[in-house]
Amino acid sequence: MIIVPEKEIGALLGRKESYEAIEQVFAAMASGNAYNFPVVREAIGHADALYGFKGGFDQAGMTLGLKAGGYWPNNLETHGLINHQSTVFLFDPDTGRVKAVVGGNLLTALRTAAASSVSINYLARKDAKVIGMVGAGHQAKFQLRAALEQRNFEKVIGWNLHPEMLPNLEEVAAEAGLPFEAVELSGMTEADVIITITSSFAPTLMSDHVSDGTHIACMGTDTIGKQEVGVDLIARASVFADEIAQSITLGECQHAIANGSKAEADIRQVGEVINSTHQGRTSDDEVTLFDGTGVGLQDLAVASAVVDLAVEQGIAIKVDF
Structure with a gap:
């Protein structure tokens, strides 16, 4: 299993790579080669938090997984952390074994920005x-x-x-x-x-x-x-x-x-x-x-891209699991 910590992602993934990943997964969704699973999003009754799961399978990119996390509105004021917290889990679609765990906070910001950027490029x-x-x-x-x-x-x-x-x-x-x-x-x-x-x-x-x-x-x-x-x-x-x-x-x-x-x-x-x-x-x-x-496939697309870059650059942490 590969681990890519949150602290490493900023040096690995930029706006260009994020844009390309989101553009490709939107295209796969529209062609029927990728689909999202139903979203689970719930108020947990603690810390005013919303917590949930987004996932899916991209057959074109062979990417399977989910993002777990949500919104803790008091984080910044109380803990000095950003309010959105998440982690992405990738799995081998051939075996179901866990493939990677990736910090999801910066990825969420990058993929959300990339999505609007794609829409501007194609529609403005x-x-x-x-x-x-x-x-x-x-x-x-x-x-x-x-x-x-x-x-x-x-x-x-x-x-x-x-x-x-x-x-x-x-x-x-x-x-x-x-x-x-x-x-x-x-x-x-x-x-x-x-x-x-x-x-x-x-x-x-x-x-x-x-x-x-x-x-x-x-x-x-x-x-x-x-x-x-x-x-x-x-x-x-x-x-x-x-x-x-x-x-x-x-x-x-x-x-x-x-x-x-x-x-x-x-x-x-x-x-x-x-x-x-x-x-x-x-x-x-x-x-x-x-x-x-x-959508969950956005998170999986950028997480998969960052895993590839981490392996390529020798930053990935590999553990037996």
């Missing part, structure tokens, strides 16, 4: 110049860094419920040599691409905050009851998802499905666009939206 207008961020927490910095690589952006704008966190976005914009402006939600109409990355249970970004031709990547809704954008925006947009089943049950589309403003048949997998079996954006005026719920 080619001439997109302004990127808007709704949310400015820990994950927002990963999102923005990855997104800025997909278009020749000239400006970053941002909104956060707690404005004191907006310097996180300004820092990343400065790294890229771009100006940053804090705006009200109504100011998001300036954006050509918008990423929402919050843990909200009530919508903040509404349809009238979004201009025609915008691409929105909704990355924060992964639990029943969560909601970042209004159902009016979902109804208006052409919607693509990482996985449709999750999108309609625990993703951003759950609310539009519930009130009948969107039908399951209206939602397509982003992997179809990658595979060229769906054309994706059809005009410069079309509003496109990616519902990134976060």
Whole structure:
């Protein structure tokens, strides 16, 4: 069995490798060569934590496994740890024996950012110049860094419920040599691409905050009851998802499905666009939206990539098990 500790992952896996792994697994999902298992996600009744499992099997990449972990909202304040904690377990699909154990915290941040980055590459207008961020927490910095690589952006704008966190976005914009402006939600109409990355249970970004031709990547809704954008925006947009089943049950589309403003048949997998079996954006005026719920196969894809890199570079810890 191979162990790749959390502390080693930052030196092994970057945005490029993460993007390639997520692009490939989305394509495999859309072609029917990879599938996710049902998600288990529960409040454990201790430390206000949500804990669960996401897993799947990618027959194209021969990757089998699961990610175990969740969200401990008091970690940072109480323990000096990030609130999201997880570990990925990979198994040999031929024998069922455990193959690897990989730290999952940085991997989760990288794969989530890579997913929105893939959606921007395939769905945003080619001439997109302004990127808007709704949310400015820990994950927002990963999102923005990855997104800025997909278009020749000239400006970053941002909104956060707690404005004191907006310097996180300004820092990343400065790294890229771009100006940053804090705006009200109504100011998001300036954006050509918008990423929402919050843990909200009530919508903040509404349809009238979004201009025609915008691409929105909704990355924060992964639990029943969560909601970042209004159902009016979902109804208006052409919607693509990482996985449709999750999108309609625990993703951003759950609310539009519930009130009948969107039908399951209206939602397509982003992997179809990658595979060229769906054309994706059809005009410069079309509003496109990616519902990134976060699927287990994403975690397995980046974990498998980091295991290969760890073995190649002699960093992998090998133990008998």
